[in-house]
Amino acid sequence: MNCELVSVGTELLTGDTLNTNVMFLSKELSINGFSVLYHTTVGDNPGRLKSVIMRALTRSDLIITTGGLGPTQDDLTKETIAEIFGMEMEQRPEIVAKLKAFFDRRGVEMTENNLRQSYVPKGGIMLPNPRGTAPGIMIEKDGKTVIMLPGPPHEMMGMYEDCVEPILHQLKNQLVISRYYNLSDIGESTVEDTIMDIIDRQDNPTVATYAKLGEVMIRLTANGDDPETINALLDRYEKIIIERFGDHIFTHSQDSLDVTVGKLLMQKGLTVALAESCTGGLVASKLAEIPGISASLKMGLVTYSNEAKMQLLKVRTETLDRYGAVSEQTAREMCEHLKEISGCDITASVTGIAGPGGGSPEKPVGLVYVGVCAKGKTTIKKYLFEGSRKIVQLRTANKVFHLIREAILDKTE
Amino acid sequence: MNCELVSVGTELLTGDTLNTNVMFLSKELSINGFSVLYHTTVGDNPGRLKSVIMRALTRSDLIITTGGLGPTQDDLTKETIAEIFGMEMEQRPEIVAKLKAFFDRRGVEMTENNLRQSYVPKGGIMLPNPRGTAPGIMIEKDGKTVIMLPGPPHEMMGMYEDCVEPILHQLKNQLVISRYYNLSDIGESTVEDTIMDIIDRQDNPTVATYAKLGEVMIRLTANGDDPETINALLDRYEKIIIERFGDHIFTHSQDSLDVTVGKLLMQKGLTVALAESCTGGLVASKLAEIPGISASLKMGLVTYSNEAKMQLLKVRTETLDRYGAVSEQTAREMCEHLKEISGCDITASVTGIAGPGGGSPEKPVGLVYVGVCAKGKTTIKKYLFEGSRKIVQLRTANKVFHLIREAILDKTE
Structure with missing residues (x-):
């Protein structure tokens, strides 16, 4: 109708x-x-x-x-x-x-x-x-x-x-059921490309993709007279989606990546601490929105200045002098020292240049290092984001959650 | 057109x-x-x-x-x-x-x-x-x-x-000029009531009020053929608005309260540090959105757990045992100790119960203490907010900015 x-x-x-x-x-x-x-x-x-x-x-x-x-x-x-x-x-x-x-x-x-x-x-x-x-x-x-x-x-x-x-x-007598698949670390055009055959022949179920910053949602919707028929239709397509996207799918609900990671931490009884420079507490505050997160989120340090990095996180003067605040080495010390300070299962660090000022030819605006320390292993990733200060911060936070998820699932290289 | x-x-x-x-x-x-x-x-x-x-x-x-x-x-x-x-x-x-x-x-x-x-x-x-x-x-x-x-x-x-x-x-050839007045610590209906006489007889300029969480914006818009005529029209109404709302007006721009406070800090060369419990870094991350804020925002501590409050902020065990984490005394120690740790001109602290869990008859969900320490003086305010977890966090952040502004302008009682 x-x-x-x-x-x-x-x-x-x-x-x-x-x-x-x-x-x-x-x-x-x-x-x-x-x-x-x-x-x-x-x-x-x-x-x-x-x-x-x-x-x-x-x-x-x-x-x-x-x-x-x-x-x-x-x-x-x-x-x-x-x-x-x-x-x-x-x-x-x-x-x-x-x-x-x-x-x-x-x-x-x-x-x-x-x-x-x-x-x-x-x-x-x-x-x-x-x-x-x-x-x-x-x-x-x-x-x-x-x-x-x-x-x-x-x-x-x-x-x-x-x-x-x-x-x-x-x-209306007909029944409608929708299922959702939320993906990270993949772009909308790649998602669409990967399931173009399904999208092209869609009828019942229908398939749609939606992009949010750093996330893509696939929605499968089918209609019919009874739940069994509808679910059988959905199952067939769900199988294909899971086969093709594997671990990119971080949830089968409509939860965002940060909420998914927060719930995963609570569910697994893991504690987490964060050291943020250019995101200024954004990662911590996103986790803090989730009810019950105090069981997992133990502390966050917003170390904007070099002094704060040294004072609170014991980042070494030599490291800051030699490699700079925005460097793999600083990101590493930030999350490794935070592990010692907090005793948490997982620690993550962020240091970067959110802009609009502060960039240089070697270290342009949008350069960000994210570190995650878990299970005795430290992973440091380098990113170069485009966009406004806020977008760089949001994209960075998204990657922190992505890497924390990988650490929880033990998928870091 | x-x-x-x-x-x-x-x-x-x-x-x-x-x-x-x-x-x-x-x-x-x-x-x-x-x-x-x-x-x-x-x-x-x-x-x-x-x-x-x-x-x-x-x-x-x-x-x-x-x-x-x-x-x-x-x-x-x-x-x-x-x-x-x-x-x-x-x-x-x-x-x-x-x-x-x-x-x-x-x-x-x-x-x-x-x-x-x-x-x-x-x-x-x-x-x-x-x-x-x-x-x-x-x-x-x-x-x-x-x-x-x-x-x-x-x-x-x-x-x-x-x-x-x-x-x-x-x-479009006709000239249109708008002026904005952003108010805090006052409700939209009170604002409307206070200028009902102007709203009722509005023609040119037109007057409109807009409510955001914790803020009310008044917009004056006039049109005409030349800037002088338009500005003369606007001046007459602006005088009335300033007379009636005084210090509730925190800016004549469209800046939100957090951005206004961030700019004020930078402009006055003041440094700030934050200790946040229930807001989990929200106040720091709002400041961190402002370009150039690294000159003022030195550090932020997200001390969700009692352990973090003791370890990072040296809140005394006796204080936590006797008064609880959500208390005037804890808020006071958080911002006063942060002053010693950070050496910043202004420090602010937040401790509260954002909900939905964690409330009790004596300390219900929505109870929040905000502390601000500046110029050798500590101000602690108690609030009881209604709404979801996120709303309580946002309203709390708004009050932190309001109190920091009062401290900068030396208006705390």
Whole structure:
């Protein structure tokens, strides 16, 4: 069933509000087997809203709108859609009663304009909104279904769960299952190249790749009448993906690499300590976002200056003088000394030039050394990243997690 | 000038990616005086993409697309738009050379599909992309302007600043000037209430408030024919804003609080060291994002465990035993001892319970102590934050920056 999302609100067109509603609804619709073919955003302008809705009705079976249901003059969604369908508006006493109760509970006097929310197109179904004042509305007419939801995300999501999801299940009988494979240390174009044969003949399941900084996600999605058939379809493709990408796949969940590594550390009962120069605590803070990580993350040292490297990590003056702070030797001493200081199972170090200043012909901006010390072995890797200071830091952090994962799995050369 | 944004990518329709590009571009276009009337999102489907672009051409003068410029089979934006305008594709040798250099620098072999990115519609203008492989394209034809930008936000935003903003200034003759006031330690509704009289009668300049975590930004935008008239309009309102908000305004730029504090440290030649428990390096890593900060940020200690607090910061066993790791006393010892260890002008400490686990009735999740030591004075503040682990960490970091700023300005009680 083809579906289309229409977001109504001038605040979206002026860039004052980030439209998180479409992502939420798109994901839910996709999971439930609906094909979302378009998102359209239009302001609080009845003429343009009307033309957008009429266009949507020509190409989609299910239209979900968000926004424009509130009490103010510029909230026009239901009036506009009622007009298109030739429906009159009627006041519903039960909504009036709810509105009055809502304001009574808050001890606030209800302004007159709030009563606009008690009107529903005749023949439309009211969807209750326990989290706000504007109810949602569903209209089924001429083979089309239009569902109008309020704009505030928590009201919209609540109404989705309460009312819309059950409606979707009725509209569509087919089952959809997705599986995810998250890869690191490989680029999106290589991933695509490697499974081009599957992508080219895709039908059911469908295959898609998504790139994030330093990670690529493959999504397999199949539909069918029962879980067994769908899973058998997915199994066949999963086998190929695992065969071709092997250890590049760091998780079969949607977890990012840092979360995967954090969970792996906790699961294996391993402790970790970090010594960061140019990432300035980014690696530690990414781990620190994971609930329960205090069991594994014991300490982090942000040694930005040479003095801090010497004072906290006992990096030798000779090493800094001879090879410089950004060198294999310094990265090595940083993680090896941190091992002694912390006693942790795994230690990692970062030293590099994040830029934009500080580069030289021999040591350009983007040059980074990452060291990992585990199981009596030290691995030092040299990278040259491009991009802004922040991108260099993020790419570096990504490599630290990659190397920690390799150390845990004992895959370092 | 009427403008329309077209986002291309199936990952947006499946809800796998949040569309932050349209918010960024909408805001920039609005600031520059363009009316954005529609956003449309369409998948990697040439037929539907074509119909969306053709529709956009009937109602808008400027169309900006994002996405669909990459190397893969489903990247079809420029081919589709070239077809609509009846333009042929031609390979540009300078793009081929850049692509080869890009892959050479990374020491990765370029797969054949990357060459697709070297084709540009004949007569189109190539917009360079120093942050990625896919260049942007501008086409001006039949009184319409179409600008195609890559989908990855950092590439898109970089290209916007380098190429698109200058193009917008040429397209539009009227002058628009915006001024920004960034406030901390005050809520958005209070800000709005305080200047409701201005907001209510706004015309030229317009006034808008934007809330971020722990910060509120006020934007004043005026338009006119010459800078003098516009600045006179802005001056009148600026005076009111400064009078009413005083020291809550931490900057007249768009800089966030962390960047403002980092710049203030560098500007005043002050050194800083950080001791972080529950924020796990977040404060240090936020500072580390600022170019040149190595002059001020000397060291950071992530002391997650009690052992690390004792070993690295010499927090006394008695203090931890008697008051606990999350206490005013521990926060005090952390920043005072760090002062001795680092010799920095300012030291700050954080200890708290970010959650979701680890809370108790006496010390609930969200309880945080922040300490700042400067000019021979130690200030400890206690906070109780609500929200997820990440939100508690972000709010805490915000308060650290707020207190460091107060210490620099000598405003601590």
